[in-house]
Amino acid sequence: MMRNFIIGLSVLFYVLSGAIIFRALEIPARKTSYRNDQEGLKPKNLPPKVEDMLGKFSKEQAANQALIKEMRATIAKLEDRLSKKTKEIQANVKDQEAYKKARVLAVLGGGAFSSGQVVIGVDLMNAVKELVPAIQASPDNRVIIEGHTDNIPIKSSAGKQYSDNMELSFLRAKAVALILEKYSISLGRISVIGYGDTRSVASNDTDEGRAKNRRVEVKLIPGDKEF
Template sequence: MKRILGLSLALLCALSLCGCSELKQLRIETADQKLQIEKLRADNQACQEALKQAQALLAQKESEIKVKEVKVKQQSDAFREMQEAMKAELAGKQVAIQELEGKLTLTMVESILFDSGRAEVKPEGIATLTKVAEVLKTLSDKEVVVAGYTDNVPISGKLARTYPSNWELSTARATSVIKILLEAGVDPKILSVAGYAEFRPVADNASPEGRAQNRRMEIILTPKR
C-alpha cells in the first residue's frame, strides 16, 4: 500500500513538473509572439509613413508638372502670337523668331529700326515695335531683355563724340527700343536693357553680309524667376 502511494505521489510530482515546464514554454512562446506582433506593428507604421511621404512627393511632382505644362503652353501661345503679329516682317526677313529651351528670341535687323550710326528708332521701326508691344502687354509671367549688338567696325569721326565706342551705340539703341515699348504700354517691371557691342557676333565680320547680320537688336523673353 505504501509502495502504491509512493508511486502515485511520484507520478503526481512528475506530472506537475511536466505541466510547469509546458506552462513556462507557453509563456516564452507567448512573449515571443507578442514581440513579433509589436515588430510587425512598428514595421507597418513605418510602411504607412513611407507611403504617406511617397504620396506627398507624388502629389508635389504632379503639381510641378501641371505648372510646367501651363508655362509651356503660355510660351507656345506667345510664340504663335508673335509670329502672327510679325507676319509681314518675317516674310521680308527683317525679323526672325526662335523658341529654344523655354526662351523666345525676336531678332530684328538694324535696317528696320535704325539708320547707320544712329540710335533713334525710325518710323518703320516704331510701327514694328508697337506690334511687338501688343504681344508683350499680354504677358505677365515673362522677363524681357532688350539687347543691342553691332559689327566690329570702330566708330569714328563726329559720331565718336556721341558714341565713343560700339558699347555706347549698342546700349543707346537698346534703350531707344525700351522707350518705344514703354510708350506702347509694356510693363516697365518686366523690362531690362543690355548692350554687347561687337562681342557676340552671329556671323563673320569679314564680309558686308556678315556685318549686317551682326548689327541687330534682340528682344528675349524668359520665364520669371
C-alpha cells in the same frame, strides 16, 4: 588561587589602559592645511636657467594660443565668404537656366540701324509695336532687350558721339525699350543689355554681314528676375 590570579590580571589591564589614555591626552592635536594654488605647486628655488626656460615657454605658449585664435577667425571668414560665393554661383546657375528658356520675340536688324547710329525709323517703330500684344499676353515674363553692333570702331563712324560699341548697343536696346513703354509696357518689366560687337551672327567682313550684326533682339524670360 586561580581566581586571585585572574583578578590580578584584570587590575593590571585597567592600570595599563589608564596609562595609555593619559598619554594620548598629552599629545597635542596637529593642525593640517591644504594649498591648492599655483604658487603652492610651483617648485621653490629653481636655477635661473630653468626659470628663464620656463618663462620663454610660457611666452611661446601664449603666442601660439593667440595665433590659433587668429587662424580660427580667418578660417571663419573664409568659410563665410565661400558660403556667400556658393550661393551666388547657385543663383547664377538658376539665372542661366532661366535664360536658356528665353523665347525670342523678334530680331530687329537687317539694315534697321545705320552703322554707328541709334536712330529708329518708322518701319522699326512699327515692328516694335507689333510685339506689344505678345508681351501683354505674358504678364509673368520679363522682357529682355539686347543691343548689338558691327565691329566698325565708333571713332571713325560716329564722330565720337558714343564712347564705344558697348554704349552704342546699349542705347539701341534702350531706344526699343522706350518705344515699348510708349505702348504701356512698364519699364519695370524690361531689362536692357548692350553686347557691342561681341555676339556677331554674321561676318563683319561684308556690308551684308555687318548689317545683320547691327540688331536688337527682344526676348521673354519666365519670372521677374532682372538681368
